[in-house]
Amino acid sequence: MDDARALTARLDAQRRAFSAAPYPSLAERRDRLARLAALTRHHREEIIAAIGEDFGHRAEAESRLAEIATVLQAVRHARRHLRRWMRPRRAAVPWRLQPATARTHPQPLGVVGIIAPSNYPWSLAWLPAIDALAAGNRVMIKPSEHTPATSALMARLAARYFAPEELCVVEGDAEVARAFAALPFDHLLFTGGGAIGREVARAAAANLTPVTLELGGKSPALVAADADLEKAAERIAFGKWLNAGRTCIAPDHVLIEASRLDPFLKALERQVARFYPEGSASRDYGAVPGKAQRERLEAMLAEARDRGCRVIALGERLELASGGVKLPPTLVVDPTDDLRIMQEEIFGPWLAVIGVPDMAHALARVAAGPRPLALYAFTDDPDLRRRVLQTTHSGGVVFNDTLWHNAVPALPFGGVGASGIGAYQGEAGFRRFSLERSVFVQSRRSAVGWLNPPYRRWLLRLLGL
Template structure:
């Protein structure tokens, strides 16, 4: 398929904008559209699971069903269940000095929104924001990732089956197409991807003053308290880190354990890998790295640490890698210095730095000296100490005594802060991200503000002195 040029994209945007202006989707249409999307996606979920497996080379079927299937279906169900209530105008109290006026907030769709989806969860991170945008009453142009071409083509087929192109359109193509897509004058642009690309997307959108939601990444820390069971911490950190072979934006990127317990923690991680991924090189439950380029990048991070004299442990053993199938085995780097790339860059793979730390305060100071992370994980049964950690840090989201699970909560907003992103989605937060909260004041037949119009006299003197006392 030929890649669209800039004029093609602009023409498509113009058609969508004309269609939206002619008939903005009401509640009934939004509910129908979400229902049709859900039915078609549920029916074709096995096809998507197969396509993701082909794109990755090997991807856990069960992880695909859960992370790219269940999450999307639950998000659509949540949107449909609450949509009519969210759409209602919300009454507000007018400030007493403006009575008897009354006020409300109306929730308006924005128009045409653009969504740029990444490759690591290519269905979830395309359809979840798309469903929120549809629930808010918008038309949508979607740009899926070129790194998962089979999945992207299936997304195009699915959405063309359910929607007219004037309602939802899928734009496929390479990074150059994505750059042109990001520069279009949308009413809102939603991007999920790396911080580096996010800066470029924001700069492109700024030329047209397009508001953006950026779901980025960064280095998400895990902090294990001194008296927290190491085996439990290792089990739950391994679950979040090795999900999708670490190709997860909120995967733990490094772990602080009590000083002197590094070896014990690594031993517990090894036991987790042996238990959950027997015969890891061939295990269908352990996913491949998406491309040779990303595999080579992970190898370079590890080799730099090895050359610097760090202890590098491959789990469950040194022969677990399978470069031919892009199977990068879980790899631990013990106490790497902060100057190494593995401690500077988002890892986005199954490589886990494990650092000993004298105190939780030292761990918090280390985290706070760096860009604010997308996620933070604290393992501690002492509630007061947990409250102190949460009070002292700021992250996009937090799971206490586990990892990544806050992402799956429809009632919780999801989003980063600073270099890890801006804006939120999921559930009501997603509906609002793609809406304009329009304030409205209804003036009464008699206006109290009529007393404060020129020519100003003694009453105005009294009122203004009272109001500025």
């Protein structure tokens, strides 16, 4: 109850501040974005250290690439394009209503709540905040309770660079997160698993709070007959084992023609050995934090092994002095659909590799399953690319690579169906956190008065009504 009252007090303070200044100028918005960039740029070493402490081990390069650079790039993009995004957009007016004019006017919503996950604890908290601030809103962030060092640093730096009425970070456990989700925000964004996402949606529904849910899912990679196996293995290995597989858009499983399955497995082994020459001990390979998460993954793998699946470990399980644990890159060959590894999002370093008769079967399988957050297809065949785009659904599609669509600020990021609701990033994020207000301006020379009662039937027929 005390947590709920404290959260409500913070929300009320931001609402009052928003009511006093409901439409921040371009200069004010750019200033807030510049402060957010400074908060990240000037403290990058502290950020990297905090994430490393929370994870047990995280490659410094991965934190720089996925946490620091993405935030700074998003700020640059928003500040560069914000003037254009803020402009009203003209709307076509039917000839019967001319010379009236119409437009949409983007207006800030008010206070935006953000619930961030633990896998990318810095960037997945700040990226939606960038969009919300660009749209002129106030922001409250609830970072993950599973990354306490990063959350504490985020709260401390937010208080240094922002007034609490502009932006604040709320620390706390799962009970605080539940109370946070129940607040009557003007918009609530959640990134995380589907089960918790459903709880967040139910809590928000009580207040009719609009939600954006980024939920991940089982993102497939299709390797077609014309694909270069070494190149496909290289790009899938990069996307899969970045952050030890704990990426919401990581390739979850590979579908490849059965005749090419074994050569592809060998190619994956070669690429993993090239990326991580010291195996799990390589400094560029990350740990999987959290005992419960590790136990879930190990139980999933044990079930697949017990059921007769071929399991190829590409390293050793490694206990770290920091308390973290590295689980090795591992291939699970041809698991059946009833196994946990095919029922749940893996979200870890296991990769299921499945042989199929041909790409038609692969596409049918993807189309019949839950809609993923990302779909990867390795092919140069224009007809197959067309079929991928026309017969499947996913939040994003990448041809001949993995992950990099999320590094393009001009592309929306979001899911569909089981993988999420709504999208943000760049202009899509600005629109997500804005009210596209309809504006109609009647002309003094308007003839709509002719449509007043008593109605003239001859006029209605003349107008085609």
